[in-house]
Amino acid sequence: MSDIILTPLIVPATLDADDAGDFHALGALSRQICDEHVGLPDLAPSAAEMLPGWQDHTDSLDIGVVARIEGEVAGIATMSYAQEAGADTAEFDVLVPRAYEGRGIEQLLLRAAEADAAARGRHTLQLWTLHRPTEAVHMLTPRTGRGRIPSTTLSDAVQAEGYTLEQVERNSELDLRSDPVRIERSLAEAQRHAGSDYRIHAWNLPTPAELRDGYAAVLARLSTDAPSGDMEFVAEKWDADRVIRRDARLTGAGQLVSVVAVEHVPTGEIVAYNELLIASDRSATTHQFGTLVAAHHRGHRLGTIVKCANLLRWRDLVPESPAVSTFNAEENRPMLDINESIGFVPVSYAGAWQKKVR
Template structure:
């Protein structure tokens, strides 16, 4: 068998430079794996959508690795972490379906684990799609008690034999568009009535108004710990107003529009919830439902449903023509799944959230 070489790629500053071809090819590998796993071209992602997150080295550093065969990139791996968080890092391994079973995934996975050990990480996390196309009966259940994966799937066996443990099952869901306008408006009016006059909605695209920078930093920080993460022990990711500005500047050339709806508590004058949609310029591509959060002290007023309905109204008014909205939620996150199901989201696939605890030789 040929020697397997794991090669690190430099992150290009832009996609029109001479060093961008490998990055573009690596994204195509990742996209092909997602499309194959979920069985829909709507899971495809483009290099210009992904590049800004790789340039965000100040706050969320990423390292990108590939394996080539006959000069072609056939596998890629990502290792990333959050600045200031010493315990956990995230990994991602993708191998083109037609090149599996040749040791490429094993080589890439071992390389990423070695990086975690070199950094002294306590644990690693990864999210891996698990197709269930044949309705297999032998299941691996999440320790949360919500959701399961086909136990004999290749990726499940791959992770288990290498010491990873399943911590959570994540559901991918799809909302077909358009939603009848009259129904959407009727439901939004009902949600406004339920929430009452205390909560005031605000909307913007791409750039957070200056008055809300500190509040959005607080919401983003809380999102990192309020989203259910089971046994992954996701770390608290601290945001500041400057980080919000830096992230928006970094995303300025993304080929999508970020629609954000937020809700203010009129008593305190602070934002207590938000939701975000990423809307591609390509009308054939689906919209991505990003994070949604209502702070614990403001729950029980239907604000999550209110925010999502309001943002869908903005989406269909200002950016009509997309086929669907896609979103991902932990199976144990029943409150958010209730909101999504009420809106009409239906499951399209599942992925496992896995953890590997790293061990180190005892010091002598």
Template sequence: MTIEVREIAVPAAYDDGSPEWATFADMVEVRNAVMRHLWDGDATHDITTREAYGTASSQEDERIVYLGGWLDGVLVARGYVELSRHEALHIAGVDVLVVPEARRRGVGTAVWREIERILDADGRTTVQAWVDHRPAGGPALDAPTGFGSVPRDAAEVRFLLGLGFRLEQIERMSELRLDEARDALERLREEARAHAHGYAVRTWAGRTPPELLDDLAVLHQRMSTDAPAAGLEHEEEVWDAGRVERVEDVEERRGRQMLRAVAIHEATGHVVAFTTLVVASPERPVYQHDTLVHAEHRGHRLGMLVKVANLLALADRIPLGARVHTWNAEENRPMLGVNEALGFRAIGYEGAWQLVRDGAR
């Protein structure tokens, strides 16, 4: 048995027929095979090579290193290291995925050892991983927040604990069946409007109107510190209009469309709440990403108002069968309460894991 781990190059162009492209595409399939196994064969959690290449070729704000693990010449594992270029320069995000049939043979550990070399070279002493977990019977590992747990005997949990990671937080993955929720969304919109005097809602698809970029950047920066982080180390991110536009550039390269809804404080003209949906295709789940209400404007049901507005805009685009997925910290009861009222129901959990290393060698 031979194990080889090496960096996977980002191809010079999308689907350019090069050997680098063939390896990159194989890496995407390894990722998808692991996710299909986790989700009992459900392929809607797959990503396309276009989506993966859009991420890999857009590294202005983060440097991403991809690793492959080969067992007897066959690619069976993918490693991923994300290194911020602007803030939190001691923190790295990581991921290790091994196809089920190649597990417990040392490949994942070999990939992790190469990740450690990259962390050492870049001086990263805190490592974080966000890992999907499915509910299961048997012993549970509770999050230190007091909210949520993961199955202690799951392969990924044993792997992380063996490397010294600590479970810090649980995020609930929830799903909304949009066509079943349409009537409730209409009712909730009217109820939220009754509490939101002095605020206007604006929605759009695609690029953010230029006059709203600066305000949206302010809210994204607040999101980096306002969202519950439990024991995870983090630093305030620095956002400006250019960073908002770069996020939108990446989604376009991935072949996805962004839908946004914002609440505007009519007295000042400033954007004080926002939410984002990302649409890959009508057949795939839609992702509900960040939602934030500025602290000075809470208590007016603006979170509900912008989420409902965006979901109804989505319903006009995909009238039948759309599923929406979102993630929230289990201790974030205000936002979970909003999502539950909208009709979201838990389908899985994501563990936020952290390893504080002794120091880069």
């Protein structure tokens, strides 16, 4: 591995800057990895979509390391650190293209990321691997016991470095060109079941001022209420200002984001939400960016309401997008039931890995 050179990933002021090469490489390599691993390049955001988040360190610090062989990019590791007081996690992404797999670059980048996390006092290390929906000789089962994934060069390297497969997430897609009758029927049935105590709100980012506080409260619940197995996540702190910052990051490169939320009328609390996001290219794949029903309001079919209402709204907003992509934990059977009932089908999987060091 002596011919591998590691350098810090430079975050440019703009993508037109003279030092923007690393960041362009990150965007291109992210899409290449998604294509090579699961045949879905649109799973990865572009460099333009990522840059606003990397430039703003208020809520999350993102940094990277670039591996080069004879001047060519042979891999990139990224490290993301939540900025809440007491946060102990470090989230990694290790990107090594097929042409350079199995040459020790995965381990070198992972160890560089771990060294950075140690220097910042983080002891809970996490990363995700992508997998095709196929059977293989060596299949991996997470600690949750739900779902299985075929091993890959990266998952083998991660496992060898002491990480444990905690959870499997299913990536599903819905054909937006299909007949919406199932979605319409599901929404109507769910609204009848929920009754008059629940009211729908819908908007495009940026979030209206009068909804920011309520939206902040339900966004905070994603870090504590979503099924995560034994993956440890810091309880995020949210307020209206953080919503404004997030809105700016998500729309900073021309993306469109539609939100449907449900208010509990007796309390005025926003208790469920669903987000759909698309890049500036409105003919690209749509991504479900977040969906949650607050734990104390589950059982009223609010997940069906926010998901179906937003999908129907989206068909009018972005009629040229062919599909919606979403990730759900394999143990999150209530949300998978909703997805399956309205036509989502599995297209890939992700493995959630964790390692604790002291």
